[in-house]
Amino acid sequence: MSIHIEDLTVRFKNGVTAINHANLNIPNGIFGLLGENGAGKTTLMRVLTTVLKPTSGTVTLDRILYSEGNYEKIQRKIGYLPQEIDLYPNLTVQECLEYMGDLAGVPKAECKKRIEYYLKKTSLAEHRKKKMKQLSGGMKRRVGLVQALLNEPEFLIVDEPTTGLDPEERIRIRNLLVDFSENRTVLFSTHVVEDLAATCNQLAIMHKGSFLYAGSMKNLTEEAQGKIWICKVPDERKAREVEQKYRITSKQYVEGGLQLRVISEIQPELECMSIPATLEDAYIYVTNQYE
Numbered sequence: 001m002s003i004h005i006e007d008l009t010v011r012f013k014n015g016v017t018a019i020n021h022a023n024l025n026i027p028n029g030i031f032g033l034l035g036e037n038g039a040g041k042t043t044l045m046r047v048l049t050t051v052l053k054p055t056s057g058t059v060t061l062d063r064i065l066y067s068e069g070n071y072e073k074i075q076r077k078i079g080y081l082p083q084e085i086d087l088y089p090n091l092t093v094q095e096c097l098e099y100m101g102d103l104a105g106v107p108k109a110e111c112k113k114r115i116e117y118y119l120k121k122t123s124l125a126e127h128r129k130k131k132m133k134q135l136s137g138g139m140k141r142r143v144g145l146v147q148a149l150l151n152e153p154e155f156l157i158v159d160e161p162t163t164g165l166d167p168e169e170r171i172r173i174r175n176l177l178v179d180f181s182e183n184r185t186v187l188f189s190t191h192v193v194e195d196l197a198a199t200c201n202q203l204a205i206m207h208k209g210s211f212l213y214a215g216s217m218k219n220l221t222e223e224a225q226g227k228i229w230i231c232k233v234p235d236e237r238k239a240r241e242v243e244q245k246y247r248i249t250s251k252q253y254v255e256g257g258l259q260l261r262v263i264s265e266i267q268p269e270l271e272c273m274s275i276p277a278t279l280e281d282a283y284i285y286v287t288n289q290y291e
């Protein structure tokens with residue numbers, strides 16, 4: 001399954017242009033979506049789930065055009081885990097999923113089979129009788145993932161699935177997404193660069209309503225190679241001077257002063273050495289070029 005977005009624009013009634021003539025291809029597998037607050041990620045996901053009609057431009061899903069007449073067909077192919085998910089607090093996990101499956105039009109017997117399968121896959125089987133309000137944040141997120149999968153979607157869209165979770169739960173959700181991405185397309189939107197580094201090969205960077213980059217993780221990281229430096233300064237005053245001149249991505253006290261991680265096209269005039277770029281460095285490098 002692949003998704004093509006062509007010259008997409010979303011303008012709200014208040015005049016805000018959330019997506020501005022954007023073009024993107026989303027191929028099979030896990031595809032990461034990175035972008036600062038307000039970049040337009042949620043708006044894009046709302047368009048892709050058919051909740052929001054774009055102002056102009058086209059979207060196709062395996063050559064099916066997003067148009068009023070096709071929305072139902074498209075919705076059947078999509079699963080969505082929104083950023084905020086508060087599923088019926090007084091229902092048990094099992095009841096909640098049966099109800100969600102019913103809403104998604106999954107036949108009852110088939111729905112029970114799928115719930116059984118996905119509860120096991122998400123290590124939630126032993127919690128099926130608990131009420132939703134009794135679950136931890138990570139468990140709720142996993143139930144959210146199961147509900148998004150009940151219609152066996154070919155295209156799964158997940159919005160910030162790991163926000164607020166402890167490291168163990170984050171790793172668990174990431175691994176689940178990798179498992180689920182087999183034979184599917186998964187759009188994984190997050191602010192957590194580390195999560196994408198651990199799960200995707202391909203990603204897009206969204207900035208002020210358009211895409212600054214779309215392609216492989218490897219090529220993105222390549223763009224920042226040779227531009228990342230570790231520099232040492234004696235004190236906070238000197239660190240502030242450097243901060244005014246360069247983009248600093250981290251700062252920590254070390255013996256004899258402060259160590260700064262600096263992004264610069266050329267070697268800064270400081271005691272420093274070049275180090276390999278990470279995905280986070282590359283993300284900041286690319287977005288900084290458009291500031």
Ligand SMILES: Nc1ncnc2c1ncn2[C@@H]1O[C@H](COP(=O)(O)OP(=O)(O)OP(=O)(O)O)[C@@H](O)[C@H]1O
Pocket residue numbers: 012013014016017018035036037038039040041042043044
């Ligand atoms: N319903 C709306 N009406 C008016 N403006 C909106 C609406 N929804 C979003 N916006 C604006 O559109 C822009 C993009 O918002 P969007 O929620 O898509 O960004 P985002 O990348 O998902 O941000 P975040 O990472 O904070 O969730 C923002 O300027 C936002 O204020």
